Amino acid sequence: MSTRGLSSPKENNIKAPKLNPEFGRVIIDSGAAVTVTSKKELIHNYRSFSEIERDEKFLEGPSKERLDVEGEGILKLRFGDYLKEINVTYSPGIPSNLISLGNLDKEGVKLIDKQLICEDSIDHIEVFLQRQIFMTDPDNLEPVN
Secondary structure, X not given: OOOOOOOOOOOOOOOOOOOOOOXXXXXXEOOOOOOEEOOHHHOEEEEEOOXXXXXXXXXXXXXXXXXXXXXXXXXXXXXXXXXXXXXXXXXXXXXXXXXXXXXHHHOOEEEEOOEEEEOOOOOEEEEEEEOOEEEEOHHHEOOOO
């Protein structure tokens, strides 16, 4: 798996995290309506969609292509010892983990000065800006045991 483009960004002088080949990139998107991942091993309390639900629910990719969704569950973000749960949709066709900033905001997590600040924790998650995209370290995601 190539890590091209994940060198240390100049925009904020923090070292960009190494790409975790198991979990891929984690993008924090202010325009995303839902949080979505293609990594089922990150989804807690997974529930598969019925065939009818799969036909009704889908995502639109960056090139306006249809991305099928197969289920939903909980994604856990690690703030030190505290785990913040947010709803996540499973779509095997999406190339990166995409976290909706709107979903984070509803759950009491704010993006302030390149940090995700959780109202329930004294710890924060570092965020870096690369090519005008906010990203964070995949190790901040808690896999299913």
